[in-house]
Amino acid sequence: MRTGVTRWLTGAAGLVLAGVGAYRLLGVDDLTGVLIWLGGAVVLHDVLIAPLVLLIGSVLVRGGVRGPVRGALLVGGALTAVALPVLLRPGKPANPSVLPLDYPRNWLVTLVAVAVVSALVPVVRRIGRSRRR
Amino acid sequence: MRSRLLPPEFSGRLHDARTATSIGRWLGLAFAVCFLTGLISHVLQHPPGWLDGDLPSRPTWGYRLTQGLHVASGIAAVPLLPAKLWTVYPRLFSWPAVRSVRHALERLSVAVLVAAAVLEVATGLMNTAQWYPWPFPFVPVHYALAWLVAGSVLLHIAVKAPEIRAHWSRRSPGTLALPEEDGPDRRSLLAAVTAAVGAVTVTTVGQSFTPLKGFTLLAPRHPDHGPNGLPVNRTAAAAGVGLIASDRYRLTVVGPRACALTLDELRGLPQYEAELPIACVEGWSKSAHWTGVRVVDLLDLAGAPRHARVRVVSLQTRGDYRISEMGHEYARDPLTLLALRLNGEELTPDHGYPVRLIAPNRPGVLQTKWVGRLEVLS
Ligand code: HEM
Numbered sequence A: 001m002r003t004g005v006t007r008w009l010t011g012a013a014g015l016v017l018a019g020v021g022a023y024r025l026l027g028v029d030d031l032t033g034v035l036i037w038l039g040g041a042v043v044l045h046d047v048l049i050a051p052l053v054l055l056i057g058s059v060l061v062r063g064g065v066r067g068p069v070r071g072a073l074l075v076g077g078a079l080t081a082v083a084l085p086v087l088l089r090p091g092k093p094a095n096p097s098v099l100p101l102d103y104p105r106n107w108l109v110t111l112v113a114v115a116v117v118s119a120l121v122p123v124v125r126r127i128g129r130s131r132r133r
Numbered sequence B: 001m002r003s004r005l006l007p008p009e010f011s012g013r014l015h016d017a018r019t020a021t022s023i024g025r026w027l028g029l030a031f032a033v034c035f036l037t038g039l040i041s042h043v044l045q046h047p048p049g050w051l052d053g054d055l056p057s058r059p060t061w062g063y064r065l066t067q068g069l070h071v072a073s074g075i076a077a078v079p080l081l082p083a084k085l086w087t088v089y090p091r092l093f094s095w096p097a098v099r100s101v102r103h104a105l106e107r108l109s110v111a112v113l114v115a116a117a118v119l120e121v122a123t124g125l126m127n128t129a130q131w132y133p134w135p136f137p138f139v140p141v142h143y144a145l146a147w148l149v150a151g152s153v154l155l156h157i158a159v160k161a162p163e164i165r166a167h168w169s170r171r172s173p174g175t176l177a178l179p180e181e182d183g184p185d186r187r188s189l190l191a192a193v194t195a196a197v198g199a200v201t202v203t204t205v206g207q208s209f210t211p212l213k214g215f216t217l218l219a220p221r222h223p224d225h226g227p228n229g230l231p232v233n234r235t236a237a238a239a240g241v242g243l244i245a246s247d248r249y250r251l252t253v254v255g256p257r258a259c260a261l262t263l264d265e266l267r268g269l270p271q272y273e274a275e276l277p278i279a280c281v282e283g284w285s286k287s288a289h290w291t292g293v294r295v296v297d298l299l300d301l302a303g304a305p306r307h308a309r310v311r312v313v314s315l316q317t318r319g320d321y322r323i324s325e326m327g328h329e330y331a332r333d334p335l336t337l338l339a340l341r342l343n344g345e346e347l348t349p350d351h352g353y354p355v356r357l358i359a360p361n362r363p364g365v366l367q368t369k370w371v372g373r374l375e376v377l378s
Helices: A002-026 A031-060 A065-088 A103-132 B015-043 B049-054 B062-093 B100-129 B138-166 B173-175 B180-202 B209-216 B265-266 B293-303
Strands: B250-252 B259-262 B272-279 B286-294 B308-315 B323-326 B337-342 B356-359 B371-377
Touching: A002 A031, A031 A065, A031 B062, A031 B100, A065 A103, A065 B062, A065 B100, A065 B180, B015 B062, B015 B138, B015 B173, B015 B180, B015 B371, B062 B100, B062 B180, B062 B272, B062 B286, B100 B138, B138 B173, B250 B293, B259 B265, B265 B337, B272 B337, B272 B356, B286 B293, B293 B337, B293 B371
Parallel strands: B250 B371
Antiparallel strands: B250 B259, B272 B286, B286 B337, B308 B323, B308 B371, B337 B356
């Protein structure tokens, strides 16, 4: 019974917090803009990004090396997502200490590192297995 | 009504509750850290009346830690959020789309959660690169969405509690009911998600956790880039101050015994040293060595009462953060300085030449530069 109470309290607390958020949202400038961007975020994810990821997965992630391939795609994709703002931000940064690095180069470095490590994983595994034998 | 495409079939595996629980709890943890550290950042910048005088000026590294964690856990959410959504994506097409009022409300709450979470993480990340392509103001929307995300996560946990419990561990009944042959594949997926979190963390966290600065490849800031060896947000040019002539500079102290001090007079007062970080709201931070006059000494000079608040006014003509205020905890902290020197050199114009505020445990936007006036408030 106790867990039932906790569950209801959690749900109620969630409604209160979400209510605070919704109420605050009503007070911001350009609510329409926010709603469009909220809807846009869902559409972009559900209609474009997710199907694309599923498609790539169903084409490339197969067979005995599916683990390392999926790992490489996932880690590379995450690094790319995090790098998108620093790679794509238009305009000159506010001063030389903002976005000071060579991001296209660094991004490629991370992808090469991911490719190398992922290619080594099955090799190392195979060596480990044959040693144990 | 059922077309051939809808609902689609998902031949891939691991779109199951055990995978969702495993990834979801890490995402929940990241969001919880984001929410709590975000609230701390909000309170430090917009203290509610009842807290105002009592915000603590210690530990010196407090805000550096919380805001560094905020952006690090936010970046960790960049792989976790899509991974979580991937596991549950087939449910988007569950059929019939709505079974009952309860089911409709549940789906609505999930839609709110997904919309708010995706927008919050995406705009937060872009904000750290100072990229604002949206029409609305960032901070108030980020703040409102934070409550919306936190609330809908709690609601979601309450709704899914039985399923979460049934799949919490490898030995839980729900997990054991899933096809056993998926186990190794699931572990491999979770390992990949963990690796992704590790990779995005290692390549960005050095912007605040300086021991890892050598791996800082994708962060918008690097600890080694900036005048006096310290990054800058608003430059002297952007603030409309340029190079302030030292012989024309005066620090006005407004209080019971008002006074005006020249730069040489300030240099003649006892000088103190402090090792304090600049910790930006955008997540980057770096510790630096400051030398200058203690604010508490100036307050005593002006005959300020012990519990007085202090307003610090900049000479800058442009920008949002021209004025900052602090309660007595900050103003009387012996480490709170009007700094004249940084890392052994005179301040550069971009760091606030000739005089800037530096106080412990405080967001960078409140460390007012080009200070022209201290006002003792009652
Ligand atoms: C669910 C996830 C998140 C929650 C709940 C959250 C919550 C918050 C809150 C409550 C604040 C304080 C806002 C204020 O001062 O009024 C804040 C500020 C901030 N957040 Fe987040 N946040 C999240 C994700 C992110 C992410 C992913 C990033 C970036 C990677 C980020 C970057 C920032 C920045 C830069 C600020 C400072 C804004 C400013 O004061 O100028 N946040 N966040």
